[in-house]
Amino acid sequence: MECDDCVRRLDQLIDRELSGLELEEVQHHLDGCGDCTKRYKFEEGLKRLVKVSCEQGHAPAELRERLRQILR
């Protein structure tokens, strides 16, 4: 696998959407390629940053209370 093929699959890799032979091939390439590994780590870190940034905060208490009434 060439770097281009690996980079093209990075979205799927960080989203855990690769499996089987394709996953093995990407992992094999990453084992031997520092450039792609750094890129992979960066993209993965960015995905994590997006998640963590958006996960802060809770639904307002009054909304939760209204929903309890609705769902009763």
Added chain:
Amino acid sequence: MAVAAYAQIDWMPMTTVPDGQDAFAAEAITHLDALYRGALRLTRDPDQAQDLVQDAYARALRYQHSYQAGTNMKAWLFAIMRNLFWDRFQKGRPPALSIEDVGEFSLYDRMRDGVTEEGPEDTVLDRIAAGEVVEAIEKLSPLHREVVLLVDVEGFAYKDAAQILGVPIGTVMSRLHRARQHLQKSLYDYAVESGIVPGMGRSA
């Protein structure tokens, strides 16, 4: 019918909820924080977000019979909320995606090119504040915003995101890729503006 896109695919044929209302309500409420955060990202307004979530729950309750117990309730609720958002807050169906193209943009490449010493790409993410990320997400077009929300924030698999959005998996993938490039461009502009990385004088 607005609730249809997701509901009809996987939750047909209609079944009754075996444990009745209590089990349904108890599970539904566990997804409230996620739905509210999603609504905040979609509407970008706390009052509208509350309205959207409340309406989504009301509709979920009304269409309870179309939810098949044991399937992904969180995805089902997101599908309802997302369809409501497009019906009500955007006044119509999602448009065909025709958003100006940033071209291939890679934050990683810009970071790597920007500084030559100790891997800046390793540390730059630590220096971007959560609020800036949220702002960058909210700047995305709604179609891009929702796919980032579903896959990156909520961790839905492509196939679940595809069902929620009512599009093929390939569309989820291409939309997500584009969305991430727009997001990375915003974050890059912010990083340059705030001096986290030196400007290259070619912030395309």
